[in-house]
Amino acid sequence: MRILVCIKQVPGTTQVEIDEKTGTLRRDGVAAKMNPFDLYALETAMRVKAAAGPDSEVTVLTMGPPQCEQVVREAFMMGADKGAILSDRAFGGADVLATSYTLSQGARKTGPYDLVVCGKQTTDGDTAQVGAELAEWLGIPHVTNVKSVDDVAADHIDLTVDLPDCEVAQRIPFPFLMTVEKGIFEPRLPSYKLRCATEGREILWLALADMPDKDPRHYGLNGSPTQVKRIFPPELRVERIALGGDDKKKAAALADLLEERKFLR
Amino acid sequence: MNEIWVFAEQRDGALQNVSLELLSKGRELAAQSGYTLCALLLSENGEALAPELFAYGASKVYVADSPRFAYSQNDWFGEAVCRAVREQKPEILLFGATSVGRSLAPTVAAALHTGLTADCTGLEFDSEKKILLQTRPAFGGNIMATITCENHRPQMSTVRANVFKRTRVDGASGTIVRLGIDISDVPERMHRVSATKEAGDDANLAEAKVIVSGGRGIGGPEGFGLVRKLADALGGSVGASRATVDAGWISPLHQVGQTGKTVCPKLYVALGISGAIQHLAGMQSSDTIVAVNKDPSAPIFEVADIGIVGDLNEVVPEIVRALEARRA
Numbered sequence: 336m337r338i339l340v341c342i343k344q345v346p347g348t349t350q351v352e353i354d355e356k357t358g359t360l361r362r363d364g365v366a367a368k369m370n371p372f373d374l375y376a377l378e379t380a381m382r383v384k385a386a387a388g389p390d391s392e393v394t395v396l397t398m399g400p401p402q403c404e405q406v407v408r409e410a411f412m413m414g415a416d417k418g419a420i421l422s423d424r425a426f427g428g429a430d431v432l433a434t435s436y437t438l439s440q441g442a443r444k445t446g447p448y449d450l451v452v453c454g455k456q457t458t459d460g461d462t463a464q465v466g467a468e469l470a471e472w473l474g475i476p477h478v479t480n481v482k483s484v485d486d487v488a489a490d491h492i493d494l495t496v497d498l499p500d501c502e503v504a505q506r507i508p509f510p511f512l513m514t515v516e517k518g519i520f521e522p523r524l525p526s527y528k529l530r531c532a533t534e535g536r537e538i539l540w541l542a543l544a545d546m547p548d549k550d551p552r553h554y555g556l557n558g559s560p561t562q563v564k565r566i567f568p569p570e571l572r573v574e575r576i577a578l579g580g581d582d583k584k585k586a587a588a589l590a591d592l593l594e595e596r597k598f599l600r
Numbered sequence: 601m602n603e604i605w606v607f608a609e610q611r612d613g614a615l616q617n618v619s620l621e622l623l624s625k626g627r628e629l630a631a632q633s634g635y636t637l638c639a640l641l642l643s644e645n646g647e648a649l650a651p652e653l654f655a656y657g658a659s660k661v662y663v664a665d666s667p668r669f670a671y672s673q674n675d676w677f678g679e680a681v682c683r684a685v686r687e688q689k690p691e692i693l694l695f696g697a698t699s700v701g702r703s704l705a706p707t708v709a710a711a712l713h714t715g716l717t718a719d720c721t722g723l724e725f726d727s728e729k730k731i732l733l734q735t736r737p738a739f740g741g742n743i744m745a746t747i748t749c750e751n752h753r754p755q756m757s758t759v760r761a762n763v764f765k766r767t768r769v770d771g772a773s774g775t776i777v778r779l780g781i782d783i784s785d786v787p788e789r790m791h792r793v794s795a796t797k798e799a800g801d802d803a804n805l806a807e808a809k810v811i812v813s814g815g816r817g818i819g820g821p822e823g824f825g826l827v828r829k830l831a832d833a834l835g836g837s838v839g840a841s842r843a844t845v846d847a848g849w850i851s852p853l854h855q856v857g858q859t860g861k862t863v864c865p866k867l868y869v870a871l872g873i874s875g876a877i878q879h880l881a882g883m884q885s886s887d888t889i890v891a892v893n894k895d896p897s898a899p900i901f902e903v904a905d906i907g908i909v910g911d912l913n914e915v916v917p918e919i920v921r922a923l924e925a926r927r928a
Contacts, residue, residue, distance in 0.1 A: 346739075371859055431716055432709065458858060459739060462718035464706040471710035476675055476789040479703050493793070498699050499804045500611065504793040511789070517859055518852050560715035560752035566745045569737065569885075574905040585908045586918030589890065592906060594926050596888060598810065598834060598867050 336387040336509075339448040340380045340395045341438055341469070342373040342410060344403040345459040369406040372454030374413075374522035379484060379515045380452045381414050381523070386487035392416040394448070396441050398426060398434065404538060411533035412525030419445050423542040428556035435465045437554055439472035440546040445539065450492070451475070451512040463514070470512040477512040478505060482519055601636075603660075603690040604629055605754070607681065608639040608653055609672075609700055615649055617807065618696030618761040620656045625723055625764040626694065627657040629732070632725035635691060636660060642669045642680050647776050654774045656766060661774060662688070664781040671792070672700045678707035679786045684779050685712060690754050692732055694723075697758040698806075705758050715749035716756040721763050721864075721885065722746075731755065737885060761807040762864060805856065810836030810867045813856055813883075814844055817872020817893060817912065821849040826916050827871055833923045834867065839883075841873050857882035871912050875900030892916065 347366035377395070384391040395410040397403050398421040407418035421441045429437060442448060451470070456463035463479075470477030482497035491508040497516055507513075543549060551557060576592070578585045593599060604626050609616040623639065630637040639658040641649060643665050650661040662684060668676045681704065685693065693708070695701035697719050709716035721744075722735030732755040734747045749755040805811060812831040814824055824838065831838045839861075840854040856863055858878040868886035873879060875891070875898055883889070884903050891904035892912045901907045908915055 431706065431718075432713065435706075435710060461738060462716075463702055464709075464716060464718050467703055467706035468710035468716075471678075471707050477703065477707075478674075478790065480699055499806060501795045501797045503795045506791040506793055508789065560713070561717060561747050561749045564733070564746045564748050566738075566743050569742070569744050573889075573903055575901075576906045578906065578908050582910060582914045582918045583922075585910060586915060586922045589906060589908065589919055590922035590926055593834070593867070593890075593923070596867075598888075599923065599927055 336384070336391040336450065337446065337448045338380045338384055338391065338393045339442055339446065339451045340373070340377050340393060340410070340415065341451065341453045341466070342377065342395050342397050342406055343370045343457050344368070344397065344399050344406045345370045345457055367402065367405070369409055370454060370457045370459075372456055372458070372517060373406075374454075375515050375517055375519050376452045376454040377410055377413055377415065378520040378522040379481075380450075382520055383450060383452075383484060383487050383492070394419065394445060396438060396445065397421070398429075398437055398441070407538055408533070409525055411536055412530045413523055414526075414529060417445075417539070418536075419539040419541060421541050423554075425543045425551050426555045428559065429554065430559035430561045431460075431462055431464050431468055432560055433554055433556075433558035435468035436472055436558060438465070438469050440548055441541055442469070442473060443547050444541060444545060447510070449509040451510075453512065453514045455480075455514055455516055466512060466514040473510075473512070475510045475512055476507065477514070478507060479514045481513045481515045484519070601689050601691070602634065603636045603638050603688065604633070604692040605638050605640050605662075605685075605690040605694065606658070607693070607695045607701065607704070608641040608649065608661075609696055609698060610641075610643065610649060613645070615652055616696055616698060616761075617766065618698060618759065620652075620766040621761070621764040622694045622696060622759060623653065623656040623658055624766045625759070627769075629692065629723060629725050630659075632727055633691075633730070638662060638690070640664075640681065640684060642666075642677060644668075644670045650774075650776050654772045655768050657769050657772065659774045660777060662777050662779050664779040666781075666783060668783060671795075672704070673788075673790065673792070674703045674707060675789055676783050676786055677704050678711065680781050680783050681708045682711050683781050683783075685754060687779070693754040693756045695756070695758045697760040701758050705756060709756050712754070714752040714754060714756060715747075716758070717747045717749070718758050720757045720759050723757060723759070732757070742881070760864060762809060762866065805837055805839055805854070805861045805863050808837035808863065808865050810834045810869075811839045811856070811863055811865045811883075811886075812836050812869040812871065813839030813841065813873060814850070814871050815841035815873030815879075816843040816847075817874070818844070819872075819913075823872070824850055826913070829920050830869065830871070830916055833920045834869070836865070836867070836869075839863065839868075841879050842876070870900050870904070871916060873900050874898045875903065
């Protein structure tokens, strides 16, 4: 079985600052790491691989500037077999549609795959929509909110989806894409042994010229139907009312405020 | 067509609140744009829910019915929405950011090659340029971005529950348009085996109007008894910080924060939560934030509208009593 995991390098913190002169994000000096949700996707892929048998392999795919090689190396240390990086200036500034399209081209180039696994969302873009759009571009069904993989068979997977009001058991034949919940499995730690073993492993670098579709209008900023018009700091309307007195007084003051604001039913 | 569409999501025959909230917002957008506000209803039982959609502002309800719409099967819903959109060409298409909407909206956006802005907290119509201004938080709420989709249609957004207010329109009525959409030719690529309701689980944080959360300061798993008491008194759901989940005091279903759930209730009460940045990222867009903590320098007070410094084992029972007294 061939399994693809999409991963992303994200800033190490969400404490971003806006450059007041240019109105853009200050990114310099911010440490980068693998999107934490992707660790669960990778772990899930490793478990599926183990259940599917010896001729299975896990490929990780990422898109970004050259330094994102770091997260592919980290995936190798967790057991991924192959890695590919989509890196080209033409891919920059991509929104959800262009990002998912570029990933789909990378998947077509390196695939085909029986199963694609994505994390629930990233911590920077935070849209949780790239996985679903990728599936649409690949012409395969997708399932989100997967909380457990219950059985891996030769032609399908049985899994459980966590919805707000119920759990749904589904049987999905390959090929398909799933996005997994945090906590589906405990991600393994990167192994020093694997680190040594994979140090020289070749990574497939793919640029626009390597894509099946080489039309630059379909990638990056040009291929993005949405534009960011403005970024600004959120209006934090914090009232900062400190309630004093003894416990009874504080409690009464709070109850008054909550009643005033119609929180008492 | 100059229309604004709201996807009317239903669960077990009842419309989701977020769809009604979107209709209320849609009325404002319709007034700003002169467009017609419409709802798109995929249903196994025809137009039964149309009157409620009119009551929240829809002037037109598009209905497609099929036994296949008994529950959300993303392939079928996606294909039906795409066919309806290709036929009627609305300018704007809005979905609730529910588990259904989060699958359906991107499927439709990719199939139609258009833009999609997730989790908008602000929607406005620029009547000069005739485009939708979509504002959403990014980087865990640390910045806001206004996003447009100028050259592709429809302009698509998802919006979470409780972000917009829903208001009924008195004596409203409208027209019902039946779409002759037949999706019986779409293959079944996913098989639903069974659906189990989780009994007595109140962790539905995404749609909760009131959330009371516990952090390390509640002292142990038994501390959630106190949290739950206050949550019950306020008719809210129970949330938790990552520390308490990692310590095994409560199920991860309750976790609020960057790696848990992002919530925006009307009222968020943080009990014994110090306010790590990852937690704040998941709750700081709540309308009113109340914090109870014994440490006056806890960062949670930076975002709290109402702060109480004190021992929560003493204060919280007093709060519960005071609330009960006012209700009586």
